[in-house]
Amino acid sequence: MSTNAAKNLFIFGSLLCFAVLIILTIDTIGKLDERAPEITEEVNAGKKVWHKYDCIGCHTILGNGSYFAPDMTKTTDRKPKEYLKKFILDPRSIKPDSAMPKLGLSEDEAGKLIAFLEWISKVDTNDWPPQPILALSIAGRTAIAGQVLFQKYDCVACHQIRGIGGAAGPDLTYIGLKRPDIQWHIKHLRNPESVIPDSAMPRFDDLLEDELRDEQIEKELKELAEFLITLK
Amino acid sequence: MHYQSHKIALNFYTAALLLFLVQVVVGIIAALQFMWPDFFILNFNTIRTLHINALVVWLLMGMMGATYYVIPEESETELWSIPLAHVQFWATVLTVSAVIIGYIVMGLNPQANIEILGTRLLNEGREYIEAPRWADILIVVSILLFLLNNFMTVLKTKKFTAVQGVLLGGLTFLALMYLPGMFYTKSMVLDQFWWWWVVHLWVEGSWELIAAALLAFMLHKLLKADVRVLAKWMYIEVGLVLFTGILGLGHHYYWIGTPRYWLWVGGVFSSLEPVPLLLMVWDAFRTTRETRGVVENKVGLHLTVAHAIFNFVGAGLWGVVHTLPQVNKWTHGTQITTAHGHLAFYGAYVLLIVAMIYVTLPSIRGVRQFRQSGGYQAFWWMTISMIFIVIPITGAGMVQTYLERLLGLDYVTVKASYNLWFWIFRALFGVGFLVGVLIMVKDFFTLGKKPVS
Ligand code: HEM
Ligand code: HEM
Ligand SMILES: [Fe+2]
Numbered sequence: 001m002s003t004n005a006a007k008n009l010f011i012f013g014s015l016l017c018f019a020v021l022i023i024l025t026i027d028t029i030g031k032l033d034e035r036a037p038e039i040t041e042e043v044n045a046g047k048k049v050w051h052k053y054d055c056i057g058c059h060t061i062l063g064n065g066s067y068f069a070p071d072m073t074k075t076t077d078r079k080p081k082e083y084l085k086k087f088i089l090d091p092r093s094i095k096p097d098s099a100m101p102k103l104g105l106s107e108d109e110a111g112k113l114i115a116f117l118e119w120i121s122k123v124d125t126n127d128w129p130p131q132p133i134l135a136l137s138i139a140g141r142t143a144i145a146g147q148v149l150f151q152k153y154d155c156v157a158c159h160q161i162r163g164i165g166g167a168a169g170p171d172l173t174y175i176g177l178k179r180p181d182i183q184w185h186i187k188h189l190r191n192p193e194s195v196i197p198d199s200a201m202p203r204f205d206d207l208l209e210d211e212l213r214d215e216q217i218e219k220e221l222k223e224l225a226e227f228l229i230t231l232k
Numbered sequence: 233m234h235y236q237s238h239k240i241a242l243n244f245y246t247a248a249l250l251l252f253l254v255q256v257v258v259g260i261i262a263a264l265q266f267m268w269p270d271f272f273i274l275n276f277n278t279i280r281t282l283h284i285n286a287l288v289v290w291l292l293m294g295m296m297g298a299t300y301y302v303i304p305e306e307s308e309t310e311l312w313s314i315p316l317a318h319v320q321f322w323a324t325v326l327t328v329s330a331v332i333i334g335y336i337v338m339g340l341n342p343q344a345n346i347e348i349l350g351t352r353l354l355n356e357g358r359e360y361i362e363a364p365r366w367a368d369i370l371i372v373v374s375i376l377l378f379l380l381n382n383f384m385t386v387l388k389t390k391k392f393t394a395v396q397g398v399l400l401g402g403l404t405f406l407a408l409m410y411l412p413g414m415f416y417t418k419s420m421v422l423d424q425f426w427w428w429w430v431v432h433l434w435v436e437g438s439w440e441l442i443a444a445a446l447l448a449f450m451l452h453k454l455l456k457a458d459v460r461v462l463a464k465w466m467y468i469e470v471g472l473v474l475f476t477g478i479l480g481l482g483h484h485y486y487w488i489g490t491p492r493y494w495l496w497v498g499g500v501f502s503s504l505e506p507v508p509l510l511l512m513v514w515d516a517f518r519t520t521r522e523t524r525g526v527v528e529n530k531v532g533l534h535l536t537v538a539h540a541i542f543n544f545v546g547a548g549l550w551g552v553v554h555t556l557p558q559v560n561k562w563t564h565g566t567q568i569t570t571a572h573g574h575l576a577f578y579g580a581y582v583l584l585i586v587a588m589i590y591v592t593l594p595s596i597r598g599v600r601q602f603r604q605s606g607g608y609q610a611f612w613w614m615t616i617s618m619i620f621i622v623i624p625i626t627g628a629g630m631v632q633t634y635l636e637r638l639l640g641l642d643y644v645t646v647k648a649s650y651n652l653w654f655w656i657f658r659a660l661f662g663v664g665f666l667v668g669v670l671i672m673v674k675d676f677f678t679l680g681k682k683p684v685s
Contacts, residue, residue, distance in 0.1 A: 001464070001468070003467065006464050021479060021481065028485075029425075032421055032422060036489055043418075047423075050420075051352060052352060054342075054345075054355055054362070055357070056277075056358065057276065057357075060565040062420065062424055062487060062488040065359055065565070066276075067569065125487045128487035129487075129564075133638055134640075166644075
């Protein structure tokens with residue numbers, strides 16, 4: 001190949017590739033609306049709060065950003081909004097050793113931010129992040145009723161048992177030693193603030209996806225508490 | 233030939249190296265914050281912003297310095313306007329200083345980051361392009377003045393060389409690709425879509441053109457190799473860079489809310505991206521092998537070849553391993569990305585500028601012989617440290633991918649307990665890297681000033 005031929009191939013080849021990129025860009029932009037919910041004023045205001053405090057300087061969102069803190073794409077799927085709002089306002093009031101500092105958001109800003117995080121969690125990301133394929137169930141073989149409920153209500157989103165689960169709330173591996181009283185647990189689960197002032201743990205009602213009858217709730221709370229005291 | 237214009241290149245190199253020092257010092261602080269988040273008055277996000285912005289800005293200033301050297305030498309004339317180049321230099325320094333101060337103020341008090349005219353005053357809150365809009369505009373003006381000066385210089389003697397063409401073409405493409413980062417979008421998906429135009433089409437497009445042009449320039453200057461052969465391979469390299477790199481952009485559009493066809497486009501084109509980088513390695517070796525005669529500037533040649541190799545390893549190999557959607561689905565946004573980011577930037581661009589400095593500084597200072605050991609020492613301190621930063625971080629990425637993404641353990645648990653040792657290693661070798669930079673800065677200020685003994 002002569003130098004001139006190489007040069008022409010470079011120039012025209014690149015222009016052609018760029019033209020294809022432009023076409024794909026136009027097509028992509030046209031398809032974005034159907035892949036995400038509508039962007040309300042509140043969501044947009046939340047996005048601005050996200051930029052204002054430079055959350056991307058520690059977190060990733062849609063997997064892009066900084067790798068110092070967890071990804072924010074599907075946070076609202078696993079944790080209740082009230083809890084997240086409390087956390088963002090003052091992380092160390094909930095988790096004393098949290099690596100996230102208090103950034104000074106106002107109540108209003110935090111509310112908008114949650115609306116933004118809820119929006120992003122509904123974007124069609126081609127199934128990212130993927131479900132862990134090797135996920136261990138903490139139970140393994142002999143699941144007692146409360147253990148199944150512990151999974152069902154996704155308590156693992158916030159609590160760890162033997163290294164598995166979230167780190168937002170205390171580790172529950174030895175909770176049976178620390179709090180052996182079934183009645184305490186039932187009270188705590190029903191309304192955490194009744195026993196722990198300013199608790200950030202959601203009430204049992206807020207974790208339910210469907211309405212349950214009172215007797216059913218009674219039963220499940222007891223089963224959960226029975227499971228918790230076995231952890232030691 | 234000795235040109236007045238080359239003093240401008242020296243100014244840019246000096247500013248670049250000082251920012252390099254800042255970058256590495258804050259890098260070490262960031263590394264320590266992985267173990268002690270409250271280690272410093274500024275939070276991690278501000279430190280990281282300083283780290284990556286200092287990086288990008290010093291590399292850009294290094295490229296500008298290199299261009300102010302290459303264009304007069306290739307055109308065999310002084311710059312079109314030396315005063316304009318001085319103005320452009322100081323305008324850049326002022327803008328960059330103002331932006332840095334802004335980041336620090338914002339870090340100390342986020343409330344100072346107010347909204348004016350629809351954008352943020354101090355920090356835009358978007359990775360790499362944190363600089364606020366007013367600074368973006370000043371930076372664009374500065375780049376336009378810089379381009380104008382160099383284009384007019386080329387027009388003065390109408391000696392159009394291939395190196396000039398690709399170098400200025402790459403720089404123009406660079407300036408244009410800054411624009412997609414300069415408007416606000418309500419959708420975070422669209423925000424990231426355009427953001428990647430800037431980030432990806434810079435490092436895997438325009439910057440790679442600049443690298444190919446400077447590689448050809450250095451091989452010619454060091455080895456007196458035939459320009460026509462160098463030009464031909466340079467065109468083939470940059471042709472392949474853009475053929476694979478432009479649509480390779482798709483490897484960032486797998487999971488951000490864009491249509492599924494990007495999995496194909498990104499996967500196919502980006503997995504070919506290492507090919508031109510490998511070609512550059514071969515080019516460097518072939519030219520060196522075919523040239524007989526003594527090479528005076530051995531350290532310059534050493535760095536040039538090292539740049540070609542580490543460009544391929546860091547960008548090509550460490551990039552291609554996680555570029556297929558089947559892999560990227562699991563590794564996206566983990567420490568694997570950090571490891572790749574470090575080795576790629578180091579190999580492709582840090583070593584490029586370091587090589588250019590060592591290739592051109594003797595001529596700028598008007599010496600032919602100089603003490604070369606400082607250059608070698610700096611190189612080995614930096615390179616070995618970088619390798620021992622990247623290995624632990626790759627390890628951390630593998631552990632994270634396995635435990636968090638495959639087993640479903642919590643992010644915080646993996647970071648705080650399983651990966652702790654990797655953070656310790658990174659911080660230790662970060663100090664080793666700093667030693668290398670210090671050796672180089674000292675060598676830069678003294679090179680050619682004392683007679684060789
Ligand atoms: C030429 C020099 C290159 C540089 C300086 C570079 C740098 C980077 C950086 C800094 C990131 C992280 C961006 C962020 O902070 O979000 C990144 C991401 C990425 N790079 Fe490169 N890169 C280069 C070339 C390549 C090549 C040739 C490939 C593939 C063959 C590649 C594949 C990737 C992929 C797949 C990601 C996304 C990682 C993720 O999903 O988290 N890179 N690159
Ligand atoms: C010339 C050398 C260096 C280059 C080119 C470089 C480049 C980068 C880049 C591009 C990023 C952001 C992208 C990413 O996280 O993937 C980054 C982040 C970072 N760098 Fe460097 N860096 C260098 C040296 C250092 C050194 C010596 C240290 C300290 C030991 C360091 C520590 C860090 C840390 C802790 C982060 C944040 C990573 C994260 O968010 O997970 N860097 N660096
Ligand atoms: Fe890329």
